[in-house]
Amino acid sequence: MDVRFEHVSLTYNRGNEVLHDIDFKLPDGELIALLGPSGGGKSTILNLISGLLQATSGKIYFGEDEVTKKTALQRGVGMVFQNYALYPHMSVIDNIAFPMKMAKVDKKQRLTKARELATLVRVDDQLDKFPSGLSGGQQQRVAIARALAKNPSVLLLDEPLSNLDARLRVEMREEIRRIQQETGVTTVFVTHDQSEAMHVADHIMLLNDGFIQQISTPQSLYETPANRFVSRFIGDPVINEISVNELENVFVFPDTATSIGIRAEALVAANGQQPQIKVMVKEAQLFGREYQVRLLLNGHELIATNDVQLNPGQVGMVSLDMSGVHIFNEQGKRLNKEVQTL
Ligand SMILES: Nc1ncnc2c1ncn2[C@@H]1O[C@H](COP(=O)(O)OP(=O)(O)OP(=O)(O)O)[C@@H](O)[C@H]1O
Numbered sequence: 001m002d003v004r005f006e007h008v009s010l011t012y013n014r015g016n017e018v019l020h021d022i023d024f025k026l027p028d029g030e031l032i033a034l035l036g037p038s039g040g041g042k043s044t045i046l047n048l049i050s051g052l053l054q055a056t057s058g059k060i061y062f063g064e065d066e067v068t069k070k071t072a073l074q075r076g077v078g079m080v081f082q083n084y085a086l087y088p089h090m091s092v093i094d095n096i097a098f099p100m101k102m103a104k105v106d107k108k109q110r111l112t113k114a115r116e117l118a119t120l121v122r123v124d125d126q127l128d129k130f131p132s133g134l135s136g137g138q139q140q141r142v143a144i145a146r147a148l149a150k151n152p153s154v155l156l157l158d159e160p161l162s163n164l165d166a167r168l169r170v171e172m173r174e175e176i177r178r179i180q181q182e183t184g185v186t187t188v189f190v191t192h193d194q195s196e197a198m199h200v201a202d203h204i205m206l207l208n209d210g211f212i213q214q215i216s217t218p219q220s221l222y223e224t225p226a227n228r229f230v231s232r233f234i235g236d237p238v239i240n241e242i243s244v245n246e247l248e249n250v251f252v253f254p255d256t257a258t259s260i261g262i263r264a265e266a267l268v269a270a271n272g273q274q275p276q277i278k279v280m281v282k283e284a285q286l287f288g289r290e291y292q293v294r295l296l297l298n299g300h301e302l303i304a305t306n307d308v309q310l311n312p313g314q315v316g317m318v319s320l321d322m323s324g325v326h327i328f329n330e331q332g333k334r335l336n337k338e339v340q341t342l
Pocket residue numbers: 012013016018036037038039040041042043044045192
């Protein structure tokens with residue numbers, strides 16, 4: 001089911017508008033990440049999709065069906081919360097079957113379906129255990145199976161990985177991807193971890209201060225950030241940023257350009273290609289196979305992740321790979337097409 005917001009705003013009780021005129025369409029059958037810093041509006045959007053919150057203005061559609069005034073139950077969404085919220089006194093199989101019991105599905109049918117779902121999420125060897133006897137990852141698998149038991153129109157996951165340790169997070173994000181692909185259910189999950197979103201989502205909606213900064217594939221979010229905020233939020237190490245004044249001898253900037261962002265991997269050994277910039281190497285370290293080089297450009301530190309073939313203390317030229325160079329105006333909008341190299 002695709003999910004569409006038209007001019008949706010939300011004001012909480014005390015008159016504080018936290019979502020401002022939001023428009024988007026989430027494609028059917030995709031895994032979509034709502035990404036952004038704390039307070040950006042991720043959970044608010046998730047709760048508006050689920051029907052746990054009602055929009056102050058605007059319209060929400062599931063496919064052709066307008067659901068703006070419908071309750072969570074009427075919308076038929078499946079939800080998995082951060083703490084999984086399994087019923088502690090019920091076995092795994094009963095937890096998974098519970099939504100079908102509520103919907104008065106006959107016993108044999110619901111147990112068959114619950115077993116199928118347990119197999120899908122790979123807890124079929126844990127059916128008689130109680131939640132307290134399961135690991136965090138297993139509890140989450142059960143919570144996902146239970147949310148799928150109603151054949152939901154949309155599956156919503158609120159920070160599904162935040163309670164897991166680092167290794168399990170990686171394992172479970174791959175599992176969420178697999179389960180989503182096997183079921184084909186449009187799935188929206190909230191995260192503030194860019195690497196998590198970048199690894200598994202088909203599309204990412206990046207939010208800040210109640211505004212959508214950009215909706216695109218992980219790759220285009222990285223390669224063509226709509227604005228300075230996106231360029232800073234996506235990517236590790238964080239993009240290098242300097243004032244255009246520092247590079248006026250290298251580029252012809254549009255009048256409105258104020259800052260330039262350079263990805264760490266866009267700083268490469270001088271190769272005869274223009275543009276080139278003059279730097280001093282402050283420090284170069286090799287971590288395993290990865291370089292981390294600290295360069296100084298007129299006293300401003302830049303991080304490079306390639307071997308720039310200069311030694312610490314040495315002054316020399318490095319080339320810029322323009323695919324990792326972004327120019328912004330004062331408001332932070334990206335201006336790239338308008339930039340020329342001298
Ligand atoms: N019940 C509420 N009443 C008033 N304001 C709220 C309420 N819930 C959230 N807010 C405000 O709405 C804004 C968006 O919050 P939201 O929880 O959607 O952000 P988020 O991106 O999910 O953040 P986090 O990652 O911290 O969960 C914030 O400014 C927050 O303070």
